[in-house]
Amino acid sequence: MQTEPVFRTAGPADVPAVVALVESAYRGDASRAGWTTEADLLAGRRTDEAAVAEVVARPDSVVLLAEADGVLLGCCHVERRPGAGYFGMFSVRPGLQGAGLGRTLLTRAETHAREQWGLTAMEMTVIEQRADLIAWYERRGYRRSGEFEPFPYGDERFGVPLRPDLRFERLVKAL
Structure with missing residues (x-):
């Protein structure tokens, strides 16, 4: 195994591996090997091939990959939006x-986001109940905005909620 990962932008051929990685990191028993699991908050799928293919193909959107010896180790989605980049997946x-x-x-x-798109801020939404994850982002310079969005109950594209009080908080960081 390489000591340093290689970073690159995802293309259409990477979609199945990205979906598998995202699912393994957030849902089901496999996700419990890490600390980012949402398995106690949500069941069902986190994403699917159609959704990932759409963000890979979308203008002003990039899925960054980290690989070693051809094995996908990590990924994220970055999107250019008015005033700020959006970070997710x-x-x-x-x-x-x-x-x-x-x-x-x-x-x-x-x-x-800063060098390719000239953006001066990054934002994301995190499930409010994920205090450990929010704290991780805060240690990296993100601040809680106090702005919330409702969880899309009834839309299984975002998972099947296991509790009735989920909502997203917007986190922001100046770049």
């Missing part, structure tokens, strides 16, 4: 979480 292989790859991938996403 952030996934690191569960057995590798906590080793610094996520921090490196986040930094690369921020650099892309």
Whole structure:
């Protein structure tokens, strides 16, 4: 195995591997090997091939990949929006979480938004109940906005909620 991952932009051929990685990092028993699991909050799928293919193909959108020896280790989606980049679909292989790859991938996403698109801020939405994840982002310079969006109950494209009080909080960081 390589000591340093290689970073690149995803293309259409990468979609199945990205879906598998995202699912493994967030849903089901496999996700419990890492700390980013949402398995206690949501069941069902986190994403699917159609949704990932759409963000890979969308203008002003990029899916960044981290690989070693052809194995996908991490990914994230960065999108140019008016005034700020949007960061999402952030996934690191569960057995590798906590080793610094996520921090490196986040930094690369921020650099892309700043250098490629001239953006001065990055934002994301995180499920409010994910206090550990929000704290991780805060340690990397993100601040809680106090702005919330309702969880899309009834739309299984976002998962099947296991509790009735889920909502998203917007986090923001100046780049």
